[in-house]
Structure formats: structure tokens, C-alpha cells
Amino acid sequence: MGTPSEKSKKQQLLRCADWLQKQNSQEQKLSLQNQNDIQFIIQTNADRKNFLLAVAEDEATVPAGIDEISMEPQTVPLKKLRVEYLQMECEWQSCRWWFNDYEALQKHVRNHISEVHVIQDEGEAQYVCLWDVCGHKTSDFKEMIRHINYHAYHARLLAIGFNGRATLKLARCKKDSSKRNQLPPLKCDHCCMWTGCDKRFSSIQGFFDHMKLHVRYAEGNICSWAGCGAMFPRRALLTMHVRSHTKERLIACYHCGMHFSCNSKLSDHLLRQNVYPQSSHRCSVCGVVCATAYLLREHARQH
Structure with a gap:
């Protein structure tokens, strides 16, 4: 026969064990759910x-x-x-x-x-x-x-x-x-590679907003992205160029979700799928009909 204090300790241990068992079963139920x-x-x-x-x-x-x-x-x-x-x-x-x-x-x-x-x-x-x-x-x-x-x-x-x-x-x-x-996969933070800057962002929009500041204050419209150094006569051209580094996109196809760097790319995407048979832009090699002269030239490069 144990003392009252020993019985009390045993009861406490049993209650603890019972509580742990209930918690584990609840976690399993939540995991299953x-x-x-x-x-x-x-x-x-x-x-x-x-x-x-x-x-x-x-x-x-x-x-x-x-x-x-x-x-x-x-x-x-x-x-x-x-x-x-x-x-x-x-x-x-x-x-x-x-x-x-x-x-x-x-x-x-x-x-x-x-x-x-x-x-x-x-x-x-x-x-x-x-x-x-x-x-x-x-x-x-x-x-x-x-x-x-x-x-x-x-x-x-x-x-x-x-x-x-x-x-x-x-x-x-x-x-x-x-x-x-x-x-697209996003295995690491969006990292600024502008010379002298090493900021990282978990928000893609925060990264793009940050890059706009670099472009705004770029001296001589020079791209200071690591290993680049390209120079442009106008700020707008530098802005467009920097997007080639950051992979910023400006528009997406609402139906399939593909996103593009400019409006003309969306136009090409949709025109390729909606070609009128009477179009005059026909490939002389394979006979494929294209929507525009530009798309015909793009197609011809495959031959």
C-alpha cells in the first residue's frame, strides 16, 4: 500500500498521460482533416x-x-x-x-x-x-x-x-x-543586383517598386545591374531595359494566365490562335497561314 502522497502522484501521472493521448489523437484528426x-x-x-x-x-x-x-x-x-x-x-x-x-x-x-x-x-x-x-x-x-x-x-x-x-x-x-x-518557381527572395545594393524582397511588387527608384536616380541613364553597364539616351529606354533583368511583366492573358512584357506580345499570343484563312501572310515553305507579317517572319525562322 502506498502513502497518500504516492497515490496522488500516480493519479497526476495518469491524468497527464490521458491528456497527452487525447492531444495526440486530436492532432491526428486535424492532420487527417x-x-x-x-x-x-x-x-x-x-x-x-x-x-x-x-x-x-x-x-x-x-x-x-x-x-x-x-x-x-x-x-x-x-x-x-x-x-x-x-x-x-x-x-x-x-x-x-x-x-x-x-x-x-x-x-x-x-x-x-x-x-x-x-x-x-x-x-x-x-x-x-x-x-x-x-x-x-x-x-x-x-x-x-x-x-x-x-x-x-x-x-x-x-x-x-x-x-x-x-x-x-x-x-x-x-x-x-x-x-x-x-x-513560375520562386525558390529564393527577389534580390536587387544593382551595384551597391543587396536588398531582398518577399513581395514581387515591392521588388519592382524598389527597382523603379534605382532607375529614377540612375546617373546618365546607365544600367548598374551587376555585369551590365548599358547606357541609354532616354530614361524610358532604361526602364524598358531593366525589365529584362527583373523579368517584370506588364500584362497577362485573362484566359490562360500567360503574362507578357508588353501589349504587343499579348496581341501576338491571341492573333496566333485566331488566324483568318483568307490572310495573305502564308509561308512559302510549309503553307502555314499567319495573322500578321511579323508573325510570318517569326514562323519563317523555324525553317
């Missing part, structure tokens, strides 16, 4: 893609407008295309908030960072992005932060492209839209 949620999202996206491909004429195209929103695009003067009448959507899971102000969108999207799903994959925590038709997964939480911030930037490009198609009077894209929100 997370996995079920992620599996549902992945399966939903897979079903959506299969549907798109099933109704398409071939595996490369889908019916035009299958993902178009109900709002009509605005015809905007080209000089104001990137600032006026932008209808930017947060596509995080069931959020679907609309914004006209880019800064408000960025702030809103950052709030979703704390909502990423976490699953266990071979004993390692994996963070999963819940942006529509994205499904990006990584074990690096900092990479996930960069990734989600990029979605806000990409949403703005999509909004610009939505109005840009109307402004440029272009036909709709016929590409597969099930990958419209899949982004």
Missing part, C-alpha cells in the same frame, strides 16, 4: 481540367470564354490601361472578393498567408496554396509567402489583360485555362 481537404481540392481541380479537355476540340484548346467572368471588359485608352477600371479578383478558395485598388488587393491577399493548408508528406510539413487552379506545394514557408504575394501581382496583370483584349480589339484565347494561375 487537412489531408482530406487538400485531396478534395486537388481532385476538384483535376476534375475541372478533365472537363475542359473533354469538351475541347483537342488537348491544347478549350472553348473560348469558358472561364470568362460575367462583367464586360472596359475599353481603356492605352496610356491608362494599367491604372483605370481594373477589376482584380482574389481567387483564394471561396473568397472571391473584387478590388479596384491594387494596394488593397495586396493587403487582402497577404491576410491569406496564415490560411495555407499544412499536410504531412513523408514526415515533412508541406504548405499548400489554395488559390484557384494553383495547387502549389512546398516545404519552405518563406517560398509560400513569395508565391502568395505573386498571386496578387498576377491578379493585377490578369485584370489589365481582361481590358486589354477589348482595347486592342482582339479575339478570345483558346488555350487551356486550367493552368491559368500556376506561377
Whole structure:
């Protein structure tokens, strides 16, 4: 027979063991729930893609407008295309908030960072992005932060492209839209390589805003990006050149999500898919019909 104090200690140990067992079982339930949620999202996206491909004429195209929103695009003067009448959507899971102000969108999207799903994959925590038709997964939480911030930037490009198609009077894209929100890999911070500067950014827009300051105060319109040194007669040309270093894009195709460095690239993207048979721009080698003389020259380089 033990003393009362020994019995009390045993009871405390039993209660602690019981509490730990309950906590472990609860964590397992939560982990299982997370996995079920992620599996549902992945399966939903897979079903959506299969549907798109099933109704398409071939595996490369889908019916035009299958993902178009109900709002009509605005015809905007080209000089104001990137600032006026932008209808930017947060596509995080069931959020679907609309914004006209880019800064408000960025702030809103950052709030979703704390909502990423976490699953266990071979004993390692994996963070999963819940942006529509994205499904990006990584074990690096900092990479996930960069990734989600990029979605806000990409949403703005999509909004610009939505109005840009109307402004440029272009036909709709016929590409597969099930990958419209899949982004380029972002394995490291956005690093400024301007001479004498080594700042890093988790926000792609913060990086671009920082680079604009370097361009604004560049002496003699000289590019001081590491290893460059190119000189330009006008500030505007330096601005365009620096984008080749930073990979900044100015517009995206609303339907398939591809983003481009200028309006003409979006035009080429859509014109390639909508060629009139009676076009006079026909390749003399293979007979392919192109929409414009420029696209014909681009095509001819392949021969």
C-alpha cells in the first residue's frame, strides 16, 4: 500500500498521460482533416481540367470564354490601361472578393498567408496554396509567402489583360485555362543586383517598386545591374531595359494566365490562335497561314 502522497502522484501521472493521448489523437484528426481537404481540392481541380479537355476540340484548346467572368471588359485608352477600371479578383478558395485598388488587393491577399493548408508528406510539413487552379506545394514557408504575394501581382496583370483584349480589339484565347494561375518557381527572395545594393524582397511588387527608384536616380541613364553597364539616351529606354533583368511583366492573358512584357506580345499570343484563312501572310515553305507579317517572319525562322 502506498502513502497518500504516492497515490496522488500516480493519479497526476495518469491524468497527464490521458491528456497527452487525447492531444495526440486530436492532432491526428486535424492532420487527417487537412489531408482530406487538400485531396478534395486537388481532385476538384483535376476534375475541372478533365472537363475542359473533354469538351475541347483537342488537348491544347478549350472553348473560348469558358472561364470568362460575367462583367464586360472596359475599353481603356492605352496610356491608362494599367491604372483605370481594373477589376482584380482574389481567387483564394471561396473568397472571391473584387478590388479596384491594387494596394488593397495586396493587403487582402497577404491576410491569406496564415490560411495555407499544412499536410504531412513523408514526415515533412508541406504548405499548400489554395488559390484557384494553383495547387502549389512546398516545404519552405518563406517560398509560400513569395508565391502568395505573386498571386496578387498576377491578379493585377490578369485584370489589365481582361481590358486589354477589348482595347486592342482582339479575339478570345483558346488555350487551356486550367493552368491559368500556376506561377513560375520562386525558390529564393527577389534580390536587387544593382551595384551597391543587396536588398531582398518577399513581395514581387515591392521588388519592382524598389527597382523603379534605382532607375529614377540612375546617373546618365546607365544600367548598374551587376555585369551590365548599358547606357541609354532616354530614361524610358532604361526602364524598358531593366525589365529584362527583373523579368517584370506588364500584362497577362485573362484566359490562360500567360503574362507578357508588353501589349504587343499579348496581341501576338491571341492573333496566333485566331488566324483568318483568307490572310495573305502564308509561308512559302510549309503553307502555314499567319495573322500578321511579323508573325510570318517569326514562323519563317523555324525553317
